[in-house]
Amino acid sequence: xxxxxxxxxxxxxxxxxxxxxxxxxxxxxxxxxxxxxxxxxxxxxxxxxxxxxxxxxxxxxxxxxxxxxxxxxxxxxxxxxxxxxxxxxxxxxxxxxxxxxxxxxxxxxxxxxxxxxxxxxxxxxxxxxxxxxxxxxxxxxxxxxxxxxxxxxxxxxxxxxxxxxxxxxxxxxxxxxxxxxxxxxxxxxxxxxxxxxxxxxxxxxxxxxxxxxxxxxxxxxxxxxxxxxxxxxxxxxxxxxxxxxxxxxxxxxxxxxxxxxxxxxxxxxxxxxxxxxxxxxxx
Numbered sequence: 001x002x003x004x005x006x007x008x009x010x011x012x013x014x015x016x017x018x019x020x021x022x023x024x025x026x027x028x029x030x031x032x033x034x035x036x037x038x039x040x041x042x043x044x045x046x047x048x049x050x051x052x053x054x055x056x057x058x059x060x061x062x063x064x065x066x067x068x069x070x071x072x073x074x075x076x077x078x079x080x081x082x083x084x085x086x087x088x089x090x091x092x093x094x095x096x097x098x099x100x101x102x103x104x105x106x107x108x109x110x111x112x113x114x115x116x117x118x119x120x121x122x123x124x125x126x127x128x129x130x131x132x133x134x135x136x137x138x139x140x141x142x143x144x145x146x147x148x149x150x151x152x153x154x155x156x157x158x159x160x161x162x163x164x165x166x167x168x169x170x171x172x173x174x175x176x177x178x179x180x181x182x183x184x185x186x187x188x189x190x191x192x193x194x195x196x197x198x199x200x201x202x203x204x205x206x207x208x209x210x211x212x213x214x215x216x217x218x219x220x221x222x223x224x225x226x227x228x229x230x231x232x233x234x235x236x237x238x239x240x241x242x243x244x245x246x247x248x249x250x251x252x253x254x255x256x257x258x259x260x261x262x263x264x265x266x267x268x269x270x271x272x273x274x275x276x277x278x279x280x281x282x283x
Contacts (some may be wrong), residue, residue: 003047005057012084015063019085022046022055027118028094029053029281030086032060032102034264035126035211036148036197036204040185041267044177048274053095053281058085060105061199061207068139068149068202072209075101079108079214086116095281097121099266101207104216111219119281120223123230123273124263126211127241133215143240145208151201156194158183170264178267220249227253228280230273232261 005020020039029049031042039057046055063081066073082105086094096117098106103125110117126144139145155161161183165171171179183195190196227250229243247253258265258272266273 003050005043005046005050005055010085010088012063012081012088015081017058017060017063017081017085019056019058020046021057022050022053024049024051024054026051026053027281028091029055029277030091030094030096030106031055031057032082032096032098032106033057034100034102034124035144035207036061036199037182038186038198040181041178043181044175044270045266045274045277048271049278052278056089056091058082060102062203065203066206066210068145068205068209071213072145072206074210074213075105075207076108076112076214077210078105079112082106082109083113083116093118095119095121097123097277098125099123100126100263101211104211107216107223108214108219110225111216111222114222115224117225119226119228121228121230121277121280123265124232124235124237124241125216125229125243125246126237127216127220127243127246128212129240130215130217132212133217135212137212139205139209142209142212144211145205148208149201149205151197151204153196153201154190154194155187155196158187158195161187161195170262173262174264174267175270178270182267217246217249220246221251223250224252226280228276229253229255230265230276231255231257232263232265232268233257233259234261235263235265237263
């Protein structure tokens with residue numbers, strides 16, 4: 001079996017959604033990436049699990065294009081797209097794992113359309129403070145969109161791009177293979193040469209703004225399957241996202257802290273995450 005996935009696509013509500021597919025004899029495992037990132041960043045993890053699971057990793061960045069200053073892309077709408085995706089592939093009783101935005105979208109899927117999952121792993125999901133969902137905040141007021149819309153989007157070549165990324169705290173502790181995959185698949189040739197992000201900063205900001213469209217907190221008790229929260233010990237999100245409270249609201253949830261890691265846990269510690277996924281879903 002090749003260690004590289006197949007790249008496939010499926011039509012959902014008139015949109016073509018691409019996904020990586022790893023063949024396997026075991027149960028279905030769906031992996032959903034973080035805001036502005038891409039399914040290839042699951043590859044070092046999925047490669048370790050391939051064969052034991054039938055792995056599907058969709059790309060949820062740009063199938064819907066909305067203005068970040070006009071409400072962005074609602075994550076509740078992404079949840080509708082995700083349940084359409086799962087139904088189109090005829091997945092039943094899958095294991096679900098999501099990071100950041102991916103974790104929140106899967107939360108909404110399970111709460112609004114479930115019960116669906118056998119078990120779930122939610123890595124640093126974005127459950128914002130309740131007051132943010134109640135207010136109509138702008139891009140500039142949003143704690144995450146305000147940063148993403150200013151993200152640099154032009155580099156001369158791959159060497160300059162990697163040097164720049166390593167200079168930023170967000171990327172400094174990434175596994176080297178993860179960084180290589182991000183530069184290879186998360187960037188494309190720009191107009192006039194050079195490199196630019198596949199997921200434009202405006203689109204990333206539109207996704208972040210859309211995170212405030214649906215409050216997940218009242219829905220958390222509806223997740224009745226076993227749930228494991230993973231939280232980076234050094235994540236800046238711990239200052240305003242209370243995953244301990246989230247776990248306490250679910251009947252069968254637990255929380256685990258990953259030492260020495262920030263918000264981007266899978267990119268920093270892929271071997272650790274692969275081991276946790278296998279252990280939790282196998283038990």
